[in-house]
Amino acid sequence: MKKNGHHPNGRQRWYCKECRYSFTATDDRQKHAQEFAEFLTYITTTTPRRQSTPNTRTWDRKHAWCWQTRPIWTPTGQVYDQVFIDGTYIAYNWCVLIASTHEGMIAYQLCDRESKAAYLALLHRLPAPIVVTTD
Known part of the structure; x- marks a missing residue:
C-alpha cells in the first residue's frame, strides 16, 4: 500500500x-x-x-x-461538610439524582425513579459527608 x-x-x-x-x-x-x-x-x-x-x-x-456519551468523573476523595441531593425527572421517564455542594455538582446517578437503592448508588461513590440535605 x-x-x-x-x-x-x-x-x-x-x-x-x-x-x-x-x-x-x-x-x-x-x-x-x-x-x-x-x-x-x-x-x-x-x-x-x-x-x-x-x-x-x-x-x-x-x-x-x-x-x-456519558461523562466520566473520577472521585477526588474529598470529604464534604454538606452535600445536597435531589432528583429531577427528564425525558423518557428517566430520573437524574444529583449530589452537589455550594461549589457545584459532584456526582450524578441515572435511574428510572427516585428510590432508596438509587440514592445509595449515588452516595456509594462519595466519601461520607458530615451532613446530607434533601427535600
Whole structure:
C-alpha cells in the first residue's frame, strides 16, 4: 500500500501495487470531534438550535450519538461538610439524582425513579459527608 494523492473532498487516497486497487479510507474521528464540539456548544448555551442550523431534523440525526456519551468523573476523595441531593425527572421517564455542594455538582446517578437503592448508588461513590440535605 502506498499513498496516492488526495480525493477532491480531502481524504487520503491509497493504492495497492499488487492488485492495482485504489481507494480512500474513511476516518470518522475528526467528523465526530467536530460534531461533539457542536453538541457541547448547543447544550452549554441558551441559543435555540433552530437559529444555529437551517434543518433541525438533520442536526438531530447527525448528533444523536452524542446523547449516549456519558461523562466520566473520577472521585477526588474529598470529604464534604454538606452535600445536597435531589432528583429531577427528564425525558423518557428517566430520573437524574444529583449530589452537589455550594461549589457545584459532584456526582450524578441515572435511574428510572427516585428510590432508596438509587440514592445509595449515588452516595456509594462519595466519601461520607458530615451532613446530607434533601427535600
